[in-house]
Structures are given as C-alpha cells and as structure tokens.
Amino acid sequence: MNHIVSIINQKGGVGKTTSTINLGCAFANLGQKILIIDLDPQGNASTGVGIENNDRDNSIYKLLNERNNLQHYVKTTKIENLDIICANVELSGFETEVAEVKNRAFILKEILGDLKEKNQYNQILIDCPPSLSLLTVMALVASNSVIVPLQAEFFALEGLTQLLKTINRIKSSLNKRLEVEGIVLTMFDKRNKLCSQVEDEARKFFGEQVYQTMIPRNIRISEAPSHGLPALVYDKYCAGSIAYEKLALEIIDKQKKF
C-alpha cells in the first residue's frame, strides 16, 4: 500500500504529466486507489484531470507550508478512484522561500508519512517539474521508486545518463530505498528512424529497465487536456489510451516481482 512513485525527467516536454495522468487513470480503472500529487508550478496535471484554475486554493504549495492536515488538500476528480493534490503558480516561489530551512528536502516525505497509517491509496504518483531543483529532490526523497518517461528524441536520450546519476546520488545520501522501476519510451513514431535508433540505444544501455510497452505519438493524447480529461476518458479506444492501459498492466506485473 501507499507505493510512492515519482514521474521524473529534467528534460522538458517528454510526457511526464501525460504519463502521470493516464497511468493514474489506468491504475484507477483497474480498481486501485490512486493519488496524484502535482509538483509542477505549471499545474498541468491539475488541468489534465479537470481542476479549474480558480479551484486550486488548497494547493500543494499551501500543504508544503502548513506541513499538516493532508486530507484537507486532497480533491476527488471526475474519475473514480483517482484523487489529486493540485498545484498553482504560487509553487514557483517555494524554493526561494525555504532556502534557509534545514532538512527542507524531507518536507514532502514527512507530510506523506501521515498517509502511511491510513493505507488509503495503492499508489501515489508525483508529477515532477522539468528540473533537478528542490521540488524534484523532495519528490525523490519521499518516493519508493521512479518511472522515467523518455521521449524518443536525441536530446532526451542524452540527458538520461545524467538523470540516473542524480537519482543514484539521492539514493545513497537521502533515500536508501529509492529504485528505478522503469523507463518508458514516449511519443514513439514507427515511421521515424530516429525513434528506432533511440529505442535501440535505450534497450542496449538500460536493458530490462526499459518497459516493453511504448507509448505511440497520438494526436488524441494531446487533445485530451483541453477537455480536462485523461486520454483514457476522452478517447478510450485510441492507440494512446490502449498503450497506457498495457503499460499499467506491465508496471503492476513488474511491481509484484519487486
């Protein structure tokens, strides 16, 4: 219970938010109780599950400051079994505001400790911003594991080694239990030879860590957020939704073996 996973990659636009929303929805459809934590000041995950901008007063920013009373910040969504703690732009000031605070890297871990006794969620997914700053470090310290979306592009592949080094550094200094659950190829276009090259390189270097399931580039996925819905709700039978459902099953299968 309460398996905490960070969806992370410092490279921008690789599908972190899209994976958090659609995996969250796929796990919820399988009967798991899921909490998404939006840890990006852009608030894209909150938008993607339909939380209006003017309905985000009880945001993760306020919770990180209050450090207590987590239930007050949890919102239900239109999707059964899927809750969220949303984010707004106030969060972008947090890092500077706590620069002097000792042990600031542990703030989120302490807050999520509250959940431990209650066994309320099967999984907690944290959508990280595109950087290796304090917000991301807090997520890594609070997590049991990470899932890394890897866009099938050259710049994204180049950044992966650096990311895994950072994760290992956090593991040895701040969070011994942290594991890399897996790497998922996103926006994969079979017709584009660059994508196949990235896939080959990723499987060569990272082997079993790369999931068999790949997420195809699929227009319906990028249309869904404008309707405030995960792709799995907006268009359940599109190639993107089917891929995320398959990925959810592969992840659960692999988690059982952990």
Place this chain on the structure above:
Amino acid sequence: MNHIVSIINQKGGVGKTTSTINLGCAFANLGQKILIIDLDPQGNASTGVGIENNDRDNSIYKLLNERNNLQHYVKTTKIENLDIICANVELSGFETEVAEVKNRAFILKEILGDLKEKNQYNQILIDCPPSLSLLTVMALVASNSVIVPLQAEFFALEGLTQLLKTINRIKSSLNKRLEVEGIVLTMFDKRNKLCSQVEDEARKFFGEQVYQTMIPRNIRISEAPSHGLPALVYDKYCAGSIAYEKLALEIIDKQKKF
C-alpha cells in the same frame, strides 16, 4: 549592436534550444556576428552546435563564478560568425551556491557589460532552461528583449499568460528596457486541428506579437542534433530550415522598427 535576446518559456520541450541554434545560424548566414549563451544545465544548445561533452571546461558556470574575463569562455563553432559560451551539468548547482549572494539576479548583466564597449556581436541569444528560477531571471535582467517559442499544443498555450506576467514583473522591478519581441509557433502540423486552434487563440490574444512565420513539425530538425549541427547546416533545404531562415528575416525586419 550587442542586442541581447532571451529565448524563453518555462514549459518544457517547446523548441527553445532548437530555435536558439537555428535562428543563431540563420542570423550568422546573413552576415551577423552571433553569440549563443547556453544557460541550461542540460547543455543541449552546446550539443546542438557540436561542442563535445569533454570540451566544456570553460563553461558558463565558471564564467558566472569568475565574473570576469568573458573572452576566455567564448568558443567558435563550425559555423562562421557563430560563437557560443557552453554549459554543462555543473550549472545545476549554481542557484543554491549563490542563494546568499546579494544582487545575484544581476550577475549575468554585469558580465555581459564587458561586451558593450567592444561591439563584437550583432546579437546575443540566451537559451533558457524550462523554469522561472534564478538562471531564467538572470537572463531576463541581462536582456533587451525576449522571443517566446510556443509549441502548438494546449499545455503550452495555457502557460503563456503566466510567462508574460512574469516577464512584466521583471520589467517593472529589475529591467525597464525588457520588451517581448515576438512569439513563434513551433512544431506546427497543418493536418492537426489542435494546432490551428492554438494558432487562432494565440493570434486572437497576442495579435502582432505572434510572428507570421510558423515553424513546421519536421523530422530533419530533430535528427540534426545527433550530428552536432543546426538543421540549417544538416539539411539546408528541408521545411524546418527554410522556416527558420524566413523567421530570421521577419525578426530582423521587426527589430529595425523597434
């Protein structure tokens, strides 16, 4: 001379680096002397102009610490008239390291002051990371203007209003001369109705600020970085290269009217 432009958007993966490299190359081909400053710890702009990872000792991180001797950090590239100050992962520690330093937002502006007397470059393009943190604030304080790449997707459009608010905040508090030169639509796919919707919204809200020239989604653009070349060199006649050359002419034309 020495017109300093930040290429900025806190949304990740919208084409900041791709636009910096290819606009830089297009301006250089038109006979302008151009300096690119890579201000992203990912170092993608440095990779995109062919600077190897092991050749980045004299990086922007060292220059920001030394605060002097800028010429020492400038590297020439394979492209005539195009120089770069490169970045490496050390840069990701900079923000925490200077958290106590007074007036840290002005560090880059002071360093670029050195160039003012020498009139060495027509334009200086700063490739910003996907965040509104100190590195981005330093770039905005040091710049005359900004160019905003806008990916033709819903999440990217949603973040634009917030970005323009931040730019205005910096303009009124730290840099009175800062202007928005323009907004350029990137990864535009005519067949995708979402792209046309984003274009319509952008032109409706931001009018003349949106350039007429749009950059099409074009596989050759995403292949070029793996060869360490701008698309304009890798494949001069592909749709992406032609679009960046047209955009460069439109920008210069508009700059004359400033």
